[in-house]
Amino acid sequence: MKLLHSFLSEPLVIKEGDAIEFVIENQKLFRETVEDFKHQLEGENGSLILSINDKPVTLRKHVELFDDICPFDINSKALLNRIYSNMESTAISEQFYVKGQELLAQIEQYLDGLGEEQGVFLDYTKLSFDSIVRAIGTRISVDYETPLEAIIDYMELINRYDGEKLYCFINFRSYFNDDEMLAFIQTLSMKGLRTLFLESLERKYIMETKRVIIDADLCVI
Numbered sequence: 001m002k003l004l005h006s007f008l009s010e011p012l013v014i015k016e017g018d019a020i021e022f023v024i025e026n027q028k029l030f031r032e033t034v035e036d037f038k039h040q041l042e043g044e045n046g047s048l049i050l051s052i053n054d055k056p057v058t059l060r061k062h063v064e065l066f067d068d069i070c071p072f073d074i075n076s077k078a079l080l081n082r083i084y085s086n087m088e089s090t091a092i093s094e095q096f097y098v099k100g101q102e103l104l105a106q107i108e109q110y111l112d113g114l115g116e117e118q119g120v121f122l123d124y125t126k127l128s129f130d131s132i133v134r135a136i137g138t139r140i141s142v143d144y145e146t147p148l149e150a151i152i153d154y155m156e157l158i159n160r161y162d163g164e165k166l167y168c169f170i171n172f173r174s175y176f177n178d179d180e181m182l183a184f185i186q187t188l189s190m191k192g193l194r195t196l197f198l199e200s201l202e203r204k205y206i207m208e209t210k211r212v213i214i215d216a217d218l219c220v221i
Contacts, residue, residue, distance in 0.1 A: 004049040017189040023213040067170040072147045082161040091129040
């Protein structure tokens, strides 16, 4: 996977397990780069070019952007919808279909009984596995000691349900100290996740990362 930025003569090469720290100290360029990411994730055009096997791909499909992680909520609407969709597909598989139909029949029978007590006969136009899962507020159980643990689980779930992505973090190092960052990056590397840390300020170098800097005068270091 490669990401080409207009101020770089060579693309950033992001291999499986790589963590790239891309520091842009020029405020205007940093702002424009963040806006470029966001515009393309919304389906608009931009100057950033992402490629896989040297073929350009859309950022919208292949990039997950983290620009607001305080507090971090693993139960994002997009992720839950992916999980619901996959659960619904699993529910009609050979292993679960019969049991699911029996459960829906029992629910319908139960509701019929309640309706009879009111003196009415009921029809159920939206009684399905998906409607039940959504109606009961199904969420991912949250039991994490740190937000970094939740973020790692979120990234792995996105990879599982939506395919491999580039995970881009905006000014992530403002929230975590160097020791936390090192442990986080080592875990990401072990799990083979590709990450880009877009930072507006140069901080202490973390050995596990590859770093590229564009300074305030727009010189590439």
